[in-house]
Amino acid sequence: MSKQRVLTGITTSGTPHLGNYVGAIRPAIEASRSGDFESFFFLADYHSLIKSQDPEMVQRSTMEIAATWLALGLDTDNVTFYRQSDIPEIPELTWFLTCMTAKGLMNRAHAYKGAVQANEEQGEDADHGITMGLFSYPILMAADILMFNAHQIPVGRDQIQHVEMARDVAQRFNHHYGEHFVLPKAVVDDNVAVLQGLDGRKMSKSYGNTIPLFLTEKQLKKHINKIQTNLLEPGDPKDPDSSAVFQIWQAFASEQQTAEMRQEFANGIAWGEAKKQLFELVNGQLAEARERYDELMKNPAEVEMVLRRGAEKARSESREMIARLRHAVGIRPLA
DSSP states (O other): OOOEEEEEEEEOSSOOBHHHIIIIIHHHHHHHHSSSEEEEEEEEHHHHHHHOOOHHHHHHHHHHHHHHHHHTTOOTTTSEEEEGGGOTHHHHHHHHHHTTSOHHHHHTOHHHHHHHHHHHHTTOOTTTTOOHHHHHHHHHHHHHHHHTTOSEEEOOGGGHHHHHHHHHHHHHHHHHHOSOOOOOEEEOOTTSOOOBOTTSSBOOGGGTOOOBTTOOHHHHHHHHHTSOOOOOOTTSOOOGGGOHHHHHHHHHSOHHHHHHHHHHHHTTOOHHHHHHHHHHHHHHHHHHHHHHHHHHHTOHHHHHHHHHHHHHHHHHHHHHHHHHHHHHHTOOOOO
16 A cells, blocks of 8 residues: 655745744654654745735745754655655646635635724725735645645644645545545644744744744844843742743753753753853754755755755646546547
8 A cells, every 4th residue: 555645835925933843844854754654745845925015025925834844854765855846746736625615714804804804894895905825725735735635634623624625625526526636634733833022922934933943143142132021030840831931942952951951940050041051052953954955045956956856746646636637527539
């Protein structure tokens, strides 16, 4: 029996941060090394156009994110690592799926409903400022998944709905045109850390509270020092479970280091000392990858070459798949 396929997309909007690293990148690279799965990783640059109409930002983010995965040790010989826009069959499949997707299904997508609700609360027209990209992006996501017949899609809870929509659309297509698609399943790992940001809310680019992954040592120290803490003095016992400092520590530390720091909190460690130790822990784990990252950022041609090789690998499948689907829907040579 062939291996299960796992597919992960990374939207190229913004700079990767510690939350992306512990929540998505590190577990994905570890899983790809296990040899238990066939892993597909792609840079979702078409998706980024929904949020960003800044061409320089889209290109820079693509470069930063590709360099991040490579610097952290993604073995591109063992996985398929590609840029979404290098696979022209994906937009074609998106159209085939669009023609099978009920508008009512898209009306129920969380992102669209959220945008409508925000408009209504501000007294605007319900669809004010909403593009067709935002409205129908679950279909593009379905095409990403179904193009390579991935079985498992690791996602956060907020994305489960999109994988279920991909499943619905695949089912409908299969029912109409015959069995072409595997029905994908969302996989949520509740053990993966969701980090708090500098202000205690979830670390997220949209809150502007992130700690970018490959800051210089000086900048990393500065960001860690900015993490909000309460006013408890040195010597006062502190609650590790409500502390962003402790929570980031736990995401990088061994079990023993975590237990020791928990004891330090009970003993009333000073916030300055806790942050100093946190900086040393995080910096120690990222220093080597940071060097590789800096080298790659100076050498975009190398990153481009890796992505082109990945695209060739991916397209050897996507070309065959789209040929079968074209035949299935009746787009065929006449003679």
